[in-house]
Amino acid sequence: MKRVVVPALFVLPCLTVLAIFIYWPIFYSFYLSLHDVNLLSGRQRFVGAENFVDLALDDGFHRSVAITATFVIASVPLRLALALFLAQLLVAERPANRVLRGVFFLPYVSSTVAIAVVWSWLFNTDLGLINLTIGALGGSPQNWLYDADTALYAVAAVNVWKQLGYDMVIFIAGLQAISPTLYEAARIDGASRLHQFRTITLPLLTPTLLFLLVISVIDSFQVFTLVNVMTHGGPALSTDVIVNFFYRLAFVRLDYGSASAVVIALFLFLLGLTILQFGVLGRKVSYDLD
Template sequence: MRILRPYLYLLPCVGLLGLFVYWPIVYSAWLSIHQTNILNGRSRYVGFDNYLELFGSEQFHHSLWVTFLLMLVSVPPRLILALALAHLLRESHAFARLLRGVYFLPYVTSSVAISVIWSWMFNTDIGFINLTLGAIGIGKVPWLQDVNLALVAVGIVAIWKQLGYDTLLFIAGLNAIPDDYYEAARIDRAGRWRRFRDITFPLVAPTTLFLLVVSVIDSFQIFTLVNVITRGGPANGTDVLMNFLYYLSFTLFDISTGSALAVLLFLGLVAITLAKLAFARDKVNYDLS
């Protein structure tokens, strides 16, 4: 009985994970190879027909491309800004700790509330951003009416929301680097750029790799920001994969094709993650000793 006791303590957690995480994944995979009528609950096996329908859909290809563009717009600036902020806020004085909390606050704030506030700020006529630009002589910018600018606007909000989380992790990574390395570099008269290039960047690579994987996954799962701020518009310019999945499953009520898209998204993210880890295996050093 003593051998089983630890597993009994884990049973509630494992049960909840199985019910709300693993079972939905398995059920989605089952739905993706069946054609299900949600009115009468009847299903028939169709094999990979739902996947073939997706691959032949122009809207799927468009949503995949838009999601990829959003990743390019949001992920690199997010990591670069987070590393720069981490350098500025790594000190332990009170003001730096206060700023860390300020930057982290958007990460724990409701995505819906953030989206509503930013949609007001991006308003062409009364938005704070355009009013500020007008004060310095720049005309009104149609942030949410222009196909290209709308995607940039969503990317800005995504960066702003996640920046505090990335910054805190980079601060932890920077603080793990022994000061002796920097002292030796100063004795050798290495400048700031050389210290960053030869010491900071290589030794913070594990944190960078982790945040790169997480941020790419986040960019492929963005839904609330798009649904509230742009609703996929204008002209489907921000119709990302998650928005297309929602449209299939809860507007057209085609849960079978929607499940196929969910499975493809899951497998695609797993493949991207494994490819990154394999590529970085020999390039990331986890030993700081």
């Protein structure tokens, strides 16, 4: 008996917290998404799939999905391409490289709000460094965060700047796992650097690339802090990404039913992506459970 009791007590705190603050909320979110919740009267009415149907027909939600998709497309490929380039430059274990990696990695672990504030200043129309630079080069200044045509891309650029270091570190680990003898052999055969990259690096880096692709799509789909601080979803809702749409529904309009439908839809979509990663894309799930 004691053989089971003691280990059970060991896992109990962890499982209790996860049960109360992750498993119960998932269940409760499903429940709420099927109800019309009126906070003022404390009434909850079962409405079946109505919240989901309303959402599917809601122009505002469509716009949010389109905005988020644009954000993902604007940031993810750029992020991965720049990170791979930097990883190639800094893959060797030299002291100088370690310092340089730190420079690129620092924004990833820095305070997101502080970064959003600093970049809001850089994007400032009248005094920001970006417009000053453009002006000095003879270009015409932009209204970056106050123009519905540019605000989303400005936020996406900050997201690239902040997340780049993470991708770079993962790429470096992937590159270092490739056996140097392969490059050595290719070099002897007179293969150009570009050819080596295409025939050795890219194929062997594919699992890393796919992993980063899925991870970065998943986290870009959930962008919120940068948007909330830099633009509040504006101007004219041009940066109203899905989580911001959810936030407004849940915590401004207090419409918990519809808000839960939004996150359930997001959850199922991201779960699909994760399954795609583990399944179709051929990454082995090996938790080695023996």
